[in-house]
Amino acid sequence: MQACRAALSVLPVGSVFSHVTAAQLHGLPLSYAMEEDCRLHVTRPITSNRVRLPSVIGHRALHARRVVEIGGLPVVDLADTWVDLGELVGRGKLVGLDDLVVLGDACATRLGSRVPLIQACLLRNRPRGKRTLLEAYEEIRVGSASPRESLARLVLTRGGLPEPQLNEPIFASWDPGLLLGVGDLVWRVPTEDGGLLKVVGEYQGELFHSGDEQRRHDGIRGSGMACDGWDVQEMWNADLNSSQSRVSTLQRFAAALRVPSDCLRPQDVTPRFFSSHAIDQAIQREMQRSARS
Template structure:
């Protein structure tokens, strides 16, 4: 026998079981197999799978004052996270310090909503990008999943939203002893507007740490007569050199390779040098050394002065950057 139909609006959104009961839906109907229980007291016709759907399901049962925070906020805002953090399937929320902490198996509760700015994302209350970036400092440190370069990658994404690093600096300064403050503070001057992907950020960090000149990010590439030839990931205008990160996602299909070849040919005909950068050039020591020497040759930098060892990925801020601890009495 088919289950009794639900009110039409309840089939289009997660809803409280108490709301359905008040509208005449029976308890037996709420236990039917065609309904999901994404969190205690909530039902939905469809299984929530995306982060937006999961957040909406929890929002149906959430307290009056709350916002999605930490990992959940970063995912809703499109801030890239390392895989170890993205595997956290819990919904993170923050409530006022004076409120009781939410206790649900699928929820990680935090306090301090009053110290964070909140924005609307697809109708959901979400901790603002700069404050979310500061919250990622809680995952930083030895044995934790987020490192310095991960923070810079996330910061590059955030400043593309907020327009610069000053909101990040302000968000750090407004907190009272935020976790990871040393690494957050060290990361801010190394964050740039204009990076379009995590690996573009990591490639930029590599060349800067090696001692090469800083490139423009995703800048226009023009011929000597002013004709637009394309947009380059890393662009050294004076030396007429373009660094292009070749990611697996967008540059491995035959159609992608043909498009990249035509584009590269056009840029090179405009009297530019194109240097392709792959993931192994960033993460593998020998590949990184060879790629840096190649770039140095095109940029007119003596390869013998490159800091190849110091150009690799970094997980912690340098020890000398940490604030001195007060001696114990």
């Protein structure tokens, strides 16, 4: 924020902080590539000259952005920032499909709805990265509390499991006023015999959940849920950071939810940087090159 304050004194009137800089100022979860971008992103109306200053990336906007104030700085608002980041999608660029889902989850959760994101996108005339933004939008959900929760959900749902409720309060069946805990990913699945499968997926971040005191707290909470018929399945970083571990995690949750193995799509649990459209275009180009050779 100090760099933004210093830059604001020399920026032309009407400049607003945007793109990665706006995401940083909003406190949105950024990928490593975005965190490493130390440049300041600044947007002005398309009728204005592009900002040309050292360590500043100047953008010109055809369509007006909503602007909010953060610490006295003019910043593009959450929904328009999400759409702006679509401009940074592509080979060799900073932002990928899963990044837009994670960022979209964070924005939608703060806004209480994902609708403002699609509205901001559709208000623009062919924004750059639109195909990737629209594909990401289909997987954005309200309620995710962290980037790793979002990525864990993508692994499981892309792999063929039903959509969970996110950060859902779980009350005791014998006392609706007794809160047993809040589940990161919560499934309540009716069974053929009229019963109910109750499964909770808990993402345990190494930084917060590996200490002895927090592990005791997690154990007590998990035991309370288990006593009420909940199957508590933990996930750690190691369960998501390799192809084999992601498939194993998918199979473990599928068994808990009684999803048949032939309904699973283990080939789809790999993290995705490129949109389906970009992948299709790359395949077509490769086929054309092969045909010419």
